[in-house]
Amino acid sequence: MCRSKSLLSNNSNHGPVTAIEKSQSDKSEKLRETVDTGLYLYINKDAYGIVWRNVAIFLALHLITIYSTIVLFRDRSWNTWIFAYLYGFHGGLGVTAGAHRLWSHRSYKARLGLRIFLACCFSIAGQDDLLTWCRDHRVHHKYSETDSDPHNSRRGFFFAHVGWLLTRKHPQVIAKGKQLDLSDLMADPVVRFHKRFYPLCYVIFIVIIPCLIPIYFWNEKPLNAFLIAVVWRYVLSLHCTWFVNSAAHMWGDRPYRRTIGARENPFVSFAAFGEGFHNFHHTFPYDYSTSELGWKLNPTKVFIDLMAILGLAYDLKKVKPETIHRSKENQSNNNNTMMFNHQSRNTFEHNNHY
Ligand SMILES: [Zn+2]
Numbered sequence: 223m224c225r226s227k228s229l230l231s232n233n234s235n236h237g238p239v240t241a242i243e244k245s246q247s248d249k250s251e252k253l254r255e256t257v258d259t260g261l262y263l264y265i266n267k268d269a270y271g272i273v274w275r276n277v278a279i280f281l282a283l284h285l286i287t288i289y290s291t292i293v294l295f296r297d298r299s300w301n302t303w304i305f306a307y308l309y310g311f312h313g314g315l316g317v318t319a320g321a322h323r324l325w326s327h328r329s330y331k332a333r334l335g336l337r338i339f340l341a342c343c344f345s346i347a348g349q350d351d352l353l354t355w356c357r358d359h360r361v362h363h364k365y366s367e368t369d370s371d372p373h374n375s376r377r378g379f380f381f382a383h384v385g386w387l388l389t390r391k392h393p394q395v396i397a398k399g400k401q402l403d404l405s406d407l408m409a410d411p412v413v414r415f416h417k418r419f420y421p422l423c424y425v426i427f428i429v430i431i432p433c434l435i436p437i438y439f440w441n442e443k444p445l446n447a448f449l450i451a452v453v454w455r456y457v458l459s460l461h462c463t464w465f466v467n468s469a470a471h472m473w474g475d476r477p478y479r480r481t482i483g484a485r486e487n488p489f490v491s492f493a494a495f496g497e498g499f500h501n502f503h504h505t506f507p508y509d510y511s512t513s514e515l516g517w518k519l520n521p522t523k524v525f526i527d528l529m530a531i532l533g534l535a536y537d538l539k540k541v542k543p544e545t546i547h548r549s550k551e552n553q554s555n556n557n558n559t560m561m562f563n564h565q566s567r568n569t570f571e572h573n574n575h576y
Protein backbone atom coordinates (compact mmCIF):
# COMPACT_ATOMS: atom_id res chain seq x y z
CA MET A 223 0.00 0.00 0.00
CA CYS A 224 1.33 3.40 -0.97
CA ARG A 225 0.37 6.73 0.39
CA SER A 226 1.94 9.59 -1.48
CA LYS A 227 1.12 12.60 0.66
CA SER A 228 1.81 13.48 4.21
CA LEU A 229 -1.26 14.78 5.98
CA LEU A 230 0.73 16.98 8.28
CA SER A 231 1.88 20.53 7.96
CA ASN A 232 4.50 22.26 10.02
CA ASN A 233 3.73 25.43 11.85
CA SER A 234 6.33 28.17 11.78
CA ASN A 235 4.34 31.14 13.07
CA HIS A 236 6.03 33.36 15.57
CA GLY A 237 3.30 35.82 16.49
CA PRO A 238 0.37 35.48 18.88
CA VAL A 239 -2.14 32.75 18.09
CA THR A 240 -5.19 34.08 16.27
CA ALA A 241 -8.60 32.41 16.12
CA ILE A 242 -8.01 31.40 12.47
CA GLU A 243 -4.64 29.92 13.23
CA LYS A 244 -6.11 28.06 16.16
CA SER A 245 -8.90 26.64 14.02
CA GLN A 246 -6.44 25.58 11.30
CA SER A 247 -4.24 23.99 13.89
CA ASP A 248 -7.23 22.22 15.45
CA LYS A 249 -7.83 20.64 12.05
CA SER A 250 -4.20 19.67 11.65
CA GLU A 251 -4.09 18.16 15.13
CA LYS A 252 -7.25 16.18 14.41
CA LEU A 253 -5.56 14.75 11.33
CA ARG A 254 -2.63 13.75 13.49
CA GLU A 255 -5.02 11.91 15.80
CA THR A 256 -6.97 10.12 13.11
CA VAL A 257 -4.28 9.27 10.57
CA ASP A 258 -3.66 5.56 10.07
CA THR A 259 -0.37 4.55 11.63
CA GLY A 260 -0.23 1.17 9.91
CA LEU A 261 2.50 -0.03 7.57
CA TYR A 262 3.39 2.74 5.19
CA LEU A 263 5.54 1.60 2.30
CA TYR A 264 6.93 4.54 0.41
CA ILE A 265 9.40 3.27 -2.11
CA ASN A 266 10.01 4.71 -5.55
CA LYS A 267 12.85 2.81 -7.19
CA ASP A 268 13.90 5.81 -9.28
CA ALA A 269 13.88 8.50 -6.63
CA TYR A 270 14.41 6.83 -3.28
CA GLY A 271 14.56 3.06 -3.62
CA ILE A 272 16.39 0.41 -1.66
CA VAL A 273 20.14 0.84 -1.17
CA TRP A 274 21.27 -2.75 -1.73
CA ARG A 275 24.80 -2.07 -0.53
CA ASN A 276 23.48 -1.11 2.90
CA VAL A 277 21.12 -4.08 2.91
CA ALA A 278 24.06 -6.41 2.24
CA ILE A 279 26.23 -4.77 4.93
CA PHE A 280 23.54 -4.86 7.63
CA LEU A 281 22.51 -8.39 6.72
CA ALA A 282 26.13 -9.56 6.96
CA LEU A 283 26.60 -7.74 10.27
CA HIS A 284 23.53 -9.44 11.76
CA LEU A 285 24.54 -12.89 10.55
CA ILE A 286 28.01 -12.40 12.05
CA THR A 287 26.37 -11.21 15.28
CA ILE A 288 24.44 -14.49 15.53
CA TYR A 289 27.68 -16.42 15.02
CA SER A 290 29.44 -14.13 17.54
CA THR A 291 26.85 -15.03 20.19
CA ILE A 292 27.57 -18.73 19.60
CA VAL A 293 31.32 -18.08 19.86
CA LEU A 294 30.81 -16.08 23.06
CA PHE A 295 29.11 -18.99 24.84
CA ARG A 296 31.27 -21.68 23.21
CA ASP A 297 34.59 -20.08 24.19
CA ARG A 298 33.30 -18.42 27.38
CA SER A 299 34.97 -15.14 26.42
CA TRP A 300 33.49 -13.33 29.39
CA ASN A 301 36.36 -10.85 29.82
CA THR A 302 35.89 -9.71 26.25
CA TRP A 303 32.12 -9.60 26.71
CA ILE A 304 32.44 -7.37 29.82
CA PHE A 305 34.89 -5.15 27.95
CA ALA A 306 32.53 -4.99 24.95
CA TYR A 307 29.72 -3.85 27.24
CA LEU A 308 31.82 -1.17 28.96
CA TYR A 309 33.25 0.02 25.66
CA GLY A 310 29.74 0.11 24.16
CA PHE A 311 28.55 2.05 27.22
CA HIS A 312 30.98 4.82 26.32
CA GLY A 313 29.71 4.73 22.74
CA GLY A 314 26.17 5.11 24.05
CA LEU A 315 27.16 8.16 26.10
CA GLY A 316 28.75 9.64 22.99
CA VAL A 317 25.38 9.42 21.28
CA THR A 318 23.11 10.47 24.16
CA ALA A 319 25.21 13.02 26.08
CA GLY A 320 27.19 14.11 23.02
CA ALA A 321 25.52 14.04 19.61
CA HIS A 322 22.01 14.24 21.04
CA ARG A 323 21.80 16.41 24.14
CA LEU A 324 24.92 18.54 23.60
CA TRP A 325 25.31 19.08 19.85
CA SER A 326 21.79 18.51 18.46
CA HIS A 327 19.82 20.28 21.17
CA ARG A 328 22.38 22.52 22.88
CA SER A 329 20.72 21.59 26.17
CA TYR A 330 24.00 22.26 27.99
CA LYS A 331 27.46 23.56 27.21
CA ALA A 332 30.71 21.61 27.48
CA ARG A 333 34.38 22.56 27.80
CA LEU A 334 36.72 21.58 24.97
CA GLY A 335 38.11 18.57 26.88
CA LEU A 336 34.64 17.10 27.40
CA ARG A 337 33.67 17.77 23.78
CA ILE A 338 36.74 15.90 22.55
CA PHE A 339 35.98 13.02 24.93
CA LEU A 340 32.36 12.86 23.75
CA ALA A 341 33.40 12.97 20.09
CA CYS A 342 35.72 10.00 20.74
CA CYS A 343 32.86 8.18 22.49
CA PHE A 344 30.52 9.01 19.62
CA SER A 345 33.04 7.48 17.20
CA ILE A 346 32.76 4.21 19.17
CA ALA A 347 29.06 4.14 18.28
CA GLY A 348 29.81 4.37 14.53
CA GLN A 349 26.66 6.30 13.62
CA ASP A 350 28.02 8.60 10.93
CA ASP A 351 29.80 11.90 11.55
CA LEU A 352 28.54 14.36 14.16
CA LEU A 353 27.31 16.98 11.72
CA THR A 354 25.24 14.52 9.69
CA TRP A 355 23.77 12.89 12.81
CA CYS A 356 22.78 16.23 14.33
CA ARG A 357 21.30 17.52 11.07
CA ASP A 358 19.13 14.43 10.68
CA HIS A 359 18.05 14.66 14.30
CA ARG A 360 17.10 18.32 14.03
CA VAL A 361 15.05 17.53 10.93
CA HIS A 362 13.41 14.67 12.85
CA HIS A 363 12.34 17.04 15.64
CA LYS A 364 11.18 19.82 13.38
CA TYR A 365 9.16 17.58 11.04
CA SER A 366 8.31 14.53 13.18
CA GLU A 367 5.98 11.99 11.60
CA THR A 368 5.98 13.67 8.19
CA ASP A 369 7.71 12.78 4.92
CA SER A 370 10.47 15.19 5.96
CA ASP A 371 11.25 13.07 9.03
CA PRO A 372 14.25 10.81 8.18
CA HIS A 373 12.79 7.92 10.22
CA ASN A 374 9.10 8.73 9.93
CA SER A 375 7.36 6.25 12.26
CA ARG A 376 4.15 6.46 10.19
CA ARG A 377 5.95 4.28 7.66
CA GLY A 378 5.92 1.43 10.17
CA PHE A 379 8.17 -0.04 12.86
CA PHE A 380 10.71 -1.55 10.47
CA PHE A 381 11.22 1.65 8.51
CA ALA A 382 11.59 3.80 11.67
CA HIS A 383 13.94 1.24 13.23
CA VAL A 384 16.36 0.41 10.40
CA GLY A 385 14.53 0.65 7.05
CA TRP A 386 15.36 4.34 6.73
CA LEU A 387 19.04 3.35 6.54
CA LEU A 388 18.31 0.78 3.84
CA THR A 389 16.48 3.14 1.49
CA ARG A 390 17.35 6.42 -0.16
CA LYS A 391 16.17 9.47 1.71
CA HIS A 392 12.79 10.89 0.83
CA PRO A 393 13.37 14.07 -1.23
CA GLN A 394 11.67 16.13 1.48
CA VAL A 395 14.21 14.95 4.07
CA ILE A 396 17.05 16.21 1.89
CA ALA A 397 15.28 19.48 1.08
CA LYS A 398 14.44 20.27 4.70
CA GLY A 399 17.89 19.26 5.87
CA LYS A 400 19.45 21.80 3.51
CA GLN A 401 17.25 24.54 4.94
CA LEU A 402 18.46 24.06 8.51
CA ASP A 403 20.91 26.47 10.08
CA LEU A 404 23.87 24.36 11.19
CA SER A 405 26.23 27.29 11.73
CA ASP A 406 26.51 26.59 15.46
CA LEU A 407 27.77 23.08 14.67
CA MET A 408 30.17 24.24 11.97
CA ALA A 409 31.59 26.79 14.42
CA ASP A 410 32.76 23.95 16.69
CA PRO A 411 36.25 22.70 15.64
CA VAL A 412 35.49 19.31 17.23
CA VAL A 413 32.50 18.84 14.90
CA ARG A 414 34.51 19.99 11.88
CA PHE A 415 37.36 17.63 12.72
CA HIS A 416 34.94 14.71 13.17
CA LYS A 417 33.28 15.43 9.85
CA ARG A 418 36.61 15.61 8.02
CA PHE A 419 38.27 12.57 9.58
CA TYR A 420 35.23 10.38 10.19
CA PRO A 421 36.53 7.36 8.18
CA LEU A 422 39.75 7.41 10.21
CA CYS A 423 37.81 7.79 13.50
CA TYR A 424 35.59 4.88 12.44
CA VAL A 425 38.49 2.51 11.80
CA ILE A 426 40.33 3.48 15.00
CA PHE A 427 37.40 3.46 17.44
CA ILE A 428 35.17 0.80 15.89
CA VAL A 429 37.77 -1.75 14.83
CA ILE A 430 41.36 -1.21 16.02
CA ILE A 431 40.93 -0.23 19.70
CA PRO A 432 38.28 -2.85 20.62
CA CYS A 433 40.33 -5.54 18.87
CA LEU A 434 43.69 -4.64 20.39
CA ILE A 435 42.64 -4.26 24.04
CA PRO A 436 41.34 -7.85 24.56
CA ILE A 437 44.27 -9.29 22.59
CA TYR A 438 46.90 -7.31 24.49
CA PHE A 439 45.50 -7.43 28.04
CA TRP A 440 44.04 -10.94 28.35
CA ASN A 441 45.33 -12.78 25.31
CA GLU A 442 41.98 -13.06 23.61
CA LYS A 443 41.96 -14.82 20.25
CA PRO A 444 42.03 -12.12 17.55
CA LEU A 445 38.96 -13.57 15.83
CA ASN A 446 36.97 -13.62 19.09
CA ALA A 447 38.01 -10.03 19.85
CA PHE A 448 36.71 -8.98 16.45
CA LEU A 449 33.47 -10.97 16.67
CA ILE A 450 32.50 -9.94 20.21
CA ALA A 451 34.09 -6.54 20.88
CA VAL A 452 33.58 -5.20 17.37
CA VAL A 453 30.62 -6.76 15.55
CA TRP A 454 28.46 -8.05 18.44
CA ARG A 455 28.92 -4.84 20.42
CA TYR A 456 28.36 -2.60 17.38
CA VAL A 457 25.14 -4.26 16.21
CA LEU A 458 23.57 -4.37 19.68
CA SER A 459 24.40 -0.73 20.33
CA LEU A 460 22.84 0.24 16.99
CA HIS A 461 19.58 -1.44 17.97
CA CYS A 462 19.55 0.38 21.32
CA THR A 463 19.67 3.69 19.44
CA TRP A 464 17.21 2.61 16.77
CA PHE A 465 14.59 1.74 19.39
CA VAL A 466 14.35 5.45 20.19
CA ASN A 467 13.20 6.12 16.62
CA SER A 468 10.89 3.12 16.41
CA ALA A 469 9.51 1.88 19.76
CA ALA A 470 9.56 5.29 21.48
CA HIS A 471 7.49 6.69 18.62
CA MET A 472 4.93 3.87 18.68
CA TRP A 473 4.38 2.45 22.18
CA GLY A 474 3.95 4.24 25.50
CA ASP A 475 2.10 7.03 27.25
CA ARG A 476 1.88 10.63 26.08
CA PRO A 477 1.34 12.64 29.27
CA TYR A 478 2.92 15.89 28.10
CA ARG A 479 1.53 16.25 24.59
CA ARG A 480 -0.70 13.55 23.24
CA THR A 481 -0.96 15.00 19.73
CA ILE A 482 2.59 13.98 18.80
CA GLY A 483 3.97 10.53 18.01
CA ALA A 484 6.75 10.47 20.62
CA ARG A 485 5.98 8.42 23.75
CA GLU A 486 7.27 7.55 27.20
CA ASN A 487 8.80 4.08 26.89
CA PRO A 488 10.69 2.72 29.95
CA PHE A 489 12.19 -0.18 27.98
CA VAL A 490 13.78 2.27 25.54
CA SER A 491 14.99 4.42 28.43
CA PHE A 492 16.71 1.36 29.87
CA ALA A 493 18.24 0.35 26.52
CA ALA A 494 19.21 3.86 25.42
CA PHE A 495 20.47 5.42 28.68
CA GLY A 496 17.43 7.61 29.37
CA GLU A 497 16.34 8.47 25.84
CA GLY A 498 12.98 6.69 26.10
CA PHE A 499 11.25 9.57 27.91
CA HIS A 500 10.43 10.65 24.42
CA ASN A 501 7.10 12.43 24.84
CA PHE A 502 8.77 14.67 27.41
CA HIS A 503 11.77 15.14 25.15
CA HIS A 504 9.79 16.14 22.05
CA THR A 505 7.68 18.49 24.18
CA PHE A 506 10.69 20.08 25.91
CA PRO A 507 13.65 19.37 23.61
CA TYR A 508 15.88 21.94 25.34
CA ASP A 509 15.84 20.08 28.69
CA TYR A 510 19.23 18.35 29.24
CA SER A 511 17.73 15.58 31.38
CA THR A 512 14.93 14.64 28.92
CA SER A 513 12.65 13.68 31.82
CA GLU A 514 11.21 14.90 35.09
CA LEU A 515 12.22 11.72 36.95
CA GLY A 516 15.76 12.69 37.93
CA TRP A 517 18.33 9.91 37.62
CA LYS A 518 15.74 7.13 37.22
CA LEU A 519 16.62 5.06 34.11
CA ASN A 520 18.71 8.01 32.98
CA PRO A 521 22.48 7.37 33.20
CA THR A 522 23.03 10.14 30.66
CA LYS A 523 21.69 12.68 33.16
CA VAL A 524 23.93 11.17 35.86
CA PHE A 525 26.92 11.61 33.54
CA ILE A 526 26.07 15.23 32.65
CA ASP A 527 25.47 16.08 36.33
CA LEU A 528 28.82 14.54 37.20
CA MET A 529 30.52 16.56 34.45
CA ALA A 530 28.84 19.70 35.81
CA ILE A 531 30.22 18.97 39.29
CA LEU A 532 33.68 18.65 37.72
CA GLY A 533 33.18 21.96 35.92
CA LEU A 534 33.34 20.38 32.45
CA ALA A 535 29.64 20.90 31.70
CA TYR A 536 27.75 24.11 32.45
CA ASP A 537 24.65 26.11 31.60
CA LEU A 538 22.44 23.04 31.97
CA LYS A 539 18.94 23.89 30.71
CA LYS A 540 15.93 22.55 32.61
CA VAL A 541 12.24 23.08 32.00
CA LYS A 542 10.40 24.71 34.91
CA PRO A 543 8.25 22.34 37.06
CA GLU A 544 5.24 24.62 36.64
CA THR A 545 5.58 24.39 32.83
CA ILE A 546 5.57 20.58 33.06
CA HIS A 547 2.58 20.71 35.40
CA ARG A 548 0.71 23.02 33.04
CA SER A 549 1.48 20.78 30.10
CA LYS A 550 0.08 17.73 31.86
CA GLU A 551 -3.00 19.59 32.99
CA ASN A 552 -3.67 20.82 29.48
CA GLN A 553 -3.85 17.27 28.20
CA SER A 554 -7.17 16.88 29.99
CA ASN A 555 -8.59 19.83 28.13
CA ASN A 556 -8.37 19.73 24.34
CA ASN A 557 -9.01 23.43 23.85
CA ASN A 558 -6.30 24.44 26.26
CA THR A 559 -3.99 21.85 24.75
CA MET A 560 -4.03 23.52 21.36
CA MET A 561 -3.21 26.91 22.80
CA PHE A 562 -0.36 25.47 24.84
CA ASN A 563 1.16 23.69 21.88
CA HIS A 564 1.30 26.98 20.00
CA GLN A 565 2.85 28.82 22.92
CA SER A 566 5.34 26.03 23.42
CA ARG A 567 6.27 25.97 19.73
CA ASN A 568 6.69 29.72 19.56
CA THR A 569 8.95 29.75 22.61
CA PHE A 570 10.95 26.93 21.11
CA GLU A 571 11.41 28.74 17.81
CA HIS A 572 12.29 32.05 19.41
CA ASN A 573 14.98 30.33 21.47
CA ASN A 574 16.27 28.49 18.40
CA HIS A 575 16.04 25.14 20.17
CA TYR A 576 15.58 21.92 18.26
ZN1 LIG B 1 16.17 14.89 20.34
Ligand SMILES: [Zn+2]
Binds near residue numbers: 362466500504
Ligand atom coordinates in the same frame (compact mmCIF):
# COMPACT_ATOMS: atom_id res chain seq x y z
ZN1 LIG C 1 11.94 11.27 18.26
